[in-house]
Amino acid sequence: MKALAIGLMSGTSLDGLDLCFAEFEKQDTWAFQILKAETLPYPEEWENKLRNSIHLSAEDLLELHSDYGFYLGQQVKDFINRYRLENISLIASHGHTIFHQPQRRFTLQIGDGRAIKLETGLPVVYDFRSQDVLMKGNGAPLVPIGDELLFSGYSACLNLGGFSNISLQSGGKRIAFDIAPVNIVLNHLAQKLNKNFDEHGELARKGKIDLTLLNRLNALDFYHLSHPKSLGIEWCNEHIFSALHKTETLDALATFTEHAAQQIANVINTNHIKDILITGGGAYNTFLIEKIRAKTKAKVIIPAKDIIDYKEALIFAFMGVLKMNNEINVLSSATGSYADHCSGVMV
Incomplete structure (x- = not known):
């Protein structure tokens, strides 16, 4: 069985919208190719809208849910036209997380899938x-189904995103859980120094x-x-940002990078992990990776750029394919x- 799908991912750190067009094929096991x-x-207008969305009234948030759905649909349509993509089975959209409790x-997760379908004319799976959460779960992390079926050659998979x-x-x-905030905090601190993010961890390297x-x-x-356990922006607002505001920014970056590395290494060491695949924007944070390597004996594997950047979008595309086939995807x-289940709303 073969399927071609587009996955959309917008992370909490607001780095941008990831689009991944991939082919999935199942024989004895699943295989994939990012095409x-x-x-x-995000344009500044959209970045501000999404960043401030947590403060909106119910009516304004519902309006944003629709508007963002049409925005996503337009971006996918442009993506399809730009690369002349054909034979697309479906679009799978994570949406953008506003509340997670x-x-x-x-x-x-806002971004109405019906609006994406109206823009593109393609089947859409959303609200994964x-x-x-209704089944008494954390609603996160969802990516482990992809780790289990697409990346099983590694002892563990670590994503360094927001x-x-x-x-x-x-x-x-397969067990999975959130470890600690990373880019959602490091980006926030870097922006105080007029940088979008701490490139390669060089700012943190200067701090004490x-x-x-x-x-x-x-x-x-x-x-x-x-x-299982998971984190959200609300937890960072309550416990992290309030703790950092009295510390000089470079020192806060150095301290939080050390904190994240310690928490990650603790998990690697406690679980006796032999080799670990690291993806997400944090894989480019050389200083953070150095710290993780220094604190554990596990073999740290940084894959090709397309896997670092698009593994989450890839796996949401895969989850959409599983949903289309009525197979377990959570x-x-x-x-x-x-219970394991088949999640997502298909329109």
Whole structure:
């Protein structure tokens, strides 16, 4: 069986919209090939709209949900026309997360899939997280189904995006959980120095570690919870940004980079991981990768650029294909829901 799908991913760090057109084929096992992919930086207007969306009234948020859906549809349509893509089975859209509070049984990723379908005329799968939250899961992480079926050659897969999350085999099943914030905090601090992000970690490299702050961060309750567990912007607003604001920015960058590396290495070492595939924007943060390597004996693997940049968008495309075939695309062992299930709304 073969399918061609486009995956859309917009991360919490607002780096841009990732589009990934890939072919999936199943014989004995699943195989994939990324055929075309790119990241479209958000225009300033859209970046501001998404960044401030958490503060909108219900009516304005519903309006944004529709508008952003049409925006996504237009970007996909342009992407398809630009590269003359054909025989597309479906579009799978993660949307952009505004609220994520699984303990209160809701999560919200805006970008109405019906609007994407109206713009493109193609089948669309969207809203992958809500069903899992209703099933008493965290609604995250969802990528482990792709790690299990597409990247099983590695002991573990680590994504360094807005948040770091890991998936690995443990006790005969795939477990996964968020480890710590990464780019959502580092980008915020870099922007105070008029940079979009801390390129290669060079700003953090200039700072000094504030041990008092480091100890305060490491003592946060989340790090001592057992999996499954997940993080959202609300948690960062409550526990991280308030802790950093009194520290000089370069020192805050140095301290938070050390904090993230320590938390990641703790997980690698505790789980006796032998080799780990690292993807996401943080894979380019040389300083952070150096720190992770120094704190663990695991073999750290940085793959080709298209996998670093587009693994999440690729896996959402794959989840859409699984949904189309009515196959399981969310693992309860990763999210904590009461059963594996086939998630997403298809229109």
